[in-house]
Amino acid sequence: MELRSKRIDATELRGIVRIASDATYAGNVIANAEDVRTLKDGTHVVRFSLRVRSSREKGAHKSPRGRRTVSACWHAHRDIMREIFRHDPDAFVGSMMARYEGELSFLARFPATYYRNAGSMARPIHYGALCECGTYGPRHPERSTDVEPNDLPQRSEFGACR
Numbered sequence: 001m002e003l004r005s006k007r008i009d010a011t012e013l014r015g016i017v018r019i020a021s022d023a024t025y026a027g028n029v030i031a032n033a034e035d036v037r038t039l040k041d042g043t044h045v046v047r048f049s050l051r052v053r054s055s056r057e058k059g060a061h062k063s064p065r066g067r068r069t070v071s072a073c074w075h076a077h078r079d080i081m082r083e084i085f086r087h088d089p090d091a092f093v094g095s096m097m098a099r100y101e102g103e104l105s106f107l108a109r110f111p112a113t114y115y116r117n118a119g120s121m122a123r124p125i126h127y128g129a130l131c132e133c134g135t136y137g138p139r140h141p142e143r144s145t146d147v148e149p150n151d152l153p154q155r156s157e158f159g160a161c162r
């Protein structure tokens with residue numbers, strides 16, 4: 001994915017991911033991030049991806065056939081991007097799935113990505129449901145069921161950094 005931000009460079013992004021990961025994923029979600037360049041107006045261009053340490057723990061994405069992977073799941077992407085936009089509401093984040101030009105764009109467009117078909121025409125499966133979050137063990141009893149996309153926070157919850 002690509003991040004463009006005047007406030008967040010690769011080092012800062014790794015810090016943001018670490019804090020969000022520790023808070024919600026017991027540290028399982030990690031980031032690869034590198035500074036690509038800085039534009040004349042001071043915008044940092046950062047290439048990054050989200051991964052997990054353990055494919056068996058919360059935040060790990062599964063393949064449509066149920067195989068474990070070290071990719072990060074939809075919820076992990078949601079929670080990390082939430083933090084990115086909390087630090088910089090004007091950030092741009094682009095991925096294969098979508099482009100978010102600022103926090104409002106993210107809030108409006110991210111929920112729908114849950115329903116992307118990651119399976120086949122014959123056996124459709126929601127991209128957002130392919131993970132370990134819903135079946136995670138005793139350390140996260142509060143997440144005993146899958147988290148629906150609509151529980152993105154209300155906009156007021158983002159107020160602190162504005």
Ligand SMILES: [Zn+2]
Pocket residue numbers: 059060073074075076130131132133134
């Ligand atoms: Zn998940």
